[in-house]
Amino acid sequence: MSSIRRLASQTAVYGIPTILGRFLQYLMVILLTRVFSPAQYGTISVFYAYASFLMVVITYGMETAFFRFSEKEENKDSVFSTGMLSLLITSGSFIFLASIFSGTIAGWIDYPGQSKYVIWFAWILGLDALVAIPFARLRSQNKAGRFATLKMINIFTNIGLTLFFILLCPYLWNSFPSLHAMLRLIYRPDWELEYVFIANVAASFITLALVVPMIVNMKWKMHTELWKRMLVYAFPLLFAGLAGMVNETLDRLMLRYLLPLSTDLSEAQVGIYSACYKISILITLFVQAYRFAAEPFFFAHAKEKDSGQTYARIMDYFIIAVLTTFLVTMLFLDDVFLHLIDKKYWVGKEVIPVLMFANIFLGIYYNLSIWYKLTGKTIWGAWLSLMGAVITLSLNFWWIPLGPGHLLHGYVGSAWATFICYGSMMVVAYLLGQKYYPVPYRIWKAAGYAGLALLLYLISVYTNIPHPASRILLHTGLLSVFLLTAFFLEKPGGVKVSN
Numbered sequence: 159m160s161s162i163r164r165l166a167s168q169t170a171v172y173g174i175p176t177i178l179g180r181f182l183q184y185l186m187v188i189l190l191t192r193v194f195s196p197a198q199y200g201t202i203s204v205f206y207a208y209a210s211f212l213m214v215v216i217t218y219g220m221e222t223a224f225f226r227f228s229e230k231e232e233n234k235d236s237v238f239s240t241g242m243l244s245l246l247i248t249s250g251s252f253i254f255l256a257s258i259f260s261g262t263i264a265g266w267i268d269y270p271g272q273s274k275y276v277i278w279f280a281w282i283l284g285l286d287a288l289v290a291i292p293f294a295r296l297r298s299q300n301k302a303g304r305f306a307t308l309k310m311i312n313i314f315t316n317i318g319l320t321l322f323f324i325l326l327c328p329y330l331w332n333s334f335p336s337l338h339a340m341l342r343l344i345y346r347p348d349w350e351l352e353y354v355f356i357a358n359v360a361a362s363f364i365t366l367a368l369v370v371p372m373i374v375n376m377k378w379k380m381h382t383e384l385w386k387r388m389l390v391y392a393f394p395l396l397f398a399g400l401a402g403m404v405n406e407t408l409d410r411l412m413l414r415y416l417l418p419l420s421t422d423l424s425e426a427q428v429g430i431y432s433a434c435y436k437i438s439i440l441i442t443l444f445v446q447a448y449r450f451a452a453e454p455f456f457f458a459h460a461k462e463k464d465s466g467q468t469y470a471r472i473m474d475y476f477i478i479a480v481l482t483t484f485l486v487t488m489l490f491l492d493d494v495f496l497h498l499i500d501k502k503y504w505v506g507k508e509v510i511p512v513l514m515f516a517n518i519f520l521g522i523y524y525n526l527s528i529w530y531k532l533t534g535k536t537i538w539g540a541w542l543s544l545m546g547a548v549i550t551l552s553l554n555f556w557w558i559p560l561g562p563g564h565l566l567h568g569y570v571g572s573a574w575a576t577f578i579c580y581g582s583m584m585v586v587a588y589l590l591g592q593k594y595y596p597v598p599y600r601i602w603k604a605a606g607y608a609g610l611a612l613l614l615y616l617i618s619v620y621t622n623i624p625h626p627a628s629r630i631l632l633h634t635g636l637l638s639v640f641l642l643t644a645f646f647l648e649k650p651g652g653v654k655v656s657n
Contacts, residue, residue: 159627191500193324194350196429201269201356203427203432204414207407208267209279214399216252219392220245222453222531227388229457240381240388241291242373245283249284258279258412261450268415278355285362290370310348323353330506393534401543405550405579409572412551417568431569433503438513445521448476458527466597473525473597477604477629478644480518484639486614487514489633493626509573511615516573518593518608519580526587529595538590549579584597594612607644612639643657 220241256263257280260273269275296305308505327345330337346352410428417424436496450473457467487495488511496504521543530538557571566574590596614636623629 197425200425200492208411210407211403212283215292219395221290221294222390223392228298239376240385243380249287253280253284259585264539280358281359282362285366289369292372312361312365315364317355318359397544398539401547404547427568430503430506433499434506434642438510440487441480441517460532469597470599480521484514485637512573512577516577516580519584523587526591528539529591544581546579
């Protein structure tokens, strides 16, 4: 239990920038969905979807390879310098080539004349890739406090500059004509979306500057033999990551290209779906913080005699946490969380519970999939993600173009495709893991918790109490039922449920 408590405390520290940062980003969603139309917000979402794919490419599994080889190699500095130099070369090349061919790339993705967007995102991705290894080293050294501080600086810089350009500068420009000459040095009134991207570039530059001391003090040497072994380990993770991004973000791109481009329909659908995804992805706040702490934890405890029991116990607590998050969000959706986005986006709220359960499946998959990283069988990660990608592509191609009025038309089809994709990956990962790295997960207990959470949510839906105060009181009671059940089952001497 001491190791589990340590993991929980590390997760809490990592969760500070993750949860607070995402909360602030949700506040930004409130602003952006009011400032921009669904079509404009859709454009922002499309570019960040492309960025998610490319980030996997230009980091090519080096972060996880760093954890693996830091545990295996005696000279940890050689692992750091090798990984860092590898990313420095590839990231610099990426920025250079993307900047030269920015016009061509913009044409390829149907944004002709917007080459500046391509250049800015090249810098965002290149700079973020360069800090991947320093951040990984902080995690491996259990320096969660410093990690959290650097992440928070990045978040506050990004949000602060976005507010400056989106709100303050337009206000000053419209209210004080005498300031035009000075404002022209930093502000163009004909730019809107551009400043969302510029703020991100600036935040990435500042973050890199803050980790420079970690980089310049290292012994700059590329250990070729070590680098080759790291690539062999990381290469399957690249394909796993790419396929994973297909599952996570390709639906937004497919919505844009499978629906008519001649109108704003496709961009608006992307905007509505992305805004609702922001609410459904609240579970990912916890999952992301947990992954920051869990990945080095799993590697460090792999050799312990009772590691399997520890991993199984962690899974129990993880499932309780994500299902609690699901209930908090869905029970108070209409009264709290839906107000994070503008009313013109509420039309898509039906996909939120589907996407939330999809992300629960994804979080469980992350827990289950640790077996192929611990055993070095990373090729299985590629195959599992590829399986998910095939499901995602097939179902989106099938469902998105269906005529208006069909149950699975547009983003509704995308949401159910995500649900089926992650559910399938979770099941197959469990079956393979029990073959290659058996862990005594208590699946019937997990299924019971999930069934209870779903039952409580359905009770809240079908009671349909119109009075807000009475509704909140009932939903608080339903949430308490789940929490009390979990407390009595998990406390020492509680009911034992085997797998």
